[in-house]
Amino acid sequence: MTIPLSSVFTGWTGSLIPTAVDDLKRGIEVECERFRDLPYIVIQVVRDFDYDGLTVDLTFLAGFPDEAAAVIYAQRSAAEVCAVELARPSDGDYRWHIVEPVTSVLFPARSDSELVRRVSSERFKVANGSGYDSKYFEFEVIHVSATEPIGPELFEFLGSEAELTRHFLRCGESR
Numbered sequence: 001m002t003i004p005l006s007s008v009f010t011g012w013t014g015s016l017i018p019t020a021v022d023d024l025k026r027g028i029e030v031e032c033e034r035f036r037d038l039p040y041i042v043i044q045v046v047r048d049f050d051y052d053g054l055t056v057d058l059t060f061l062a063g064f065p066d067e068a069a070a071v072i073y074a075q076r077s078a079a080e081v082c083a084v085e086l087a088r089p090s091d092g093d094y095r096w097h098i099v100e101p102v103t104s105v106l107f108p109a110r111s112d113s114e115l116v117r118r119v120s121s122e123r124f125k126v127a128n129g130s131g132y133d134s135k136y137f138e139f140e141v142i143h144v145s146a147t148e149p150i151g152p153e154l155f156e157f158l159g160s161e162a163e164l165t166r167h168f169l170r171c172g173e174s175r
Helices: 018-034 067-087 152-158 161-173
Strands: 040-050 053-064 116-127 134-144
Touching (some): 018 053, 053 161, 067 116, 134 152
Antiparallel strands (some): 040 053, 116 134
């Protein structure tokens, strides 16, 4: 038996087993508490292409009370992750390198709403030259003026049901 995710958020269409729905709800509660009174949220999205296909991962990294601190954090996070990725070992003679320009936008262009808007975005792509391994990274700073930053307005703006579900499940399972 599965429970529709629309019981958690009306815009979602998937379903999960009851214990996973409990983890999902707990994860949302954990993140609501973590981001309470922090309207600027830094989100990391990674699209990883390899022999096994495509994996997309979304993580809420941190929240901030002001825009400047959030933007600086996103820039520093992007630089740190880029350095780590470029230093990662690769198979054979392949070496990780930056691919310029980044033409793929991880979040499709969305219209800002009255309550949610994109403030800034740091993005880059690395590849190892094999033709099989590449990663797109995006660090988004999102401003949410809703009473609760983690909620329906943000979910609707992001429109990433599967990725949000995985993120909240991770947060709920660790409790």
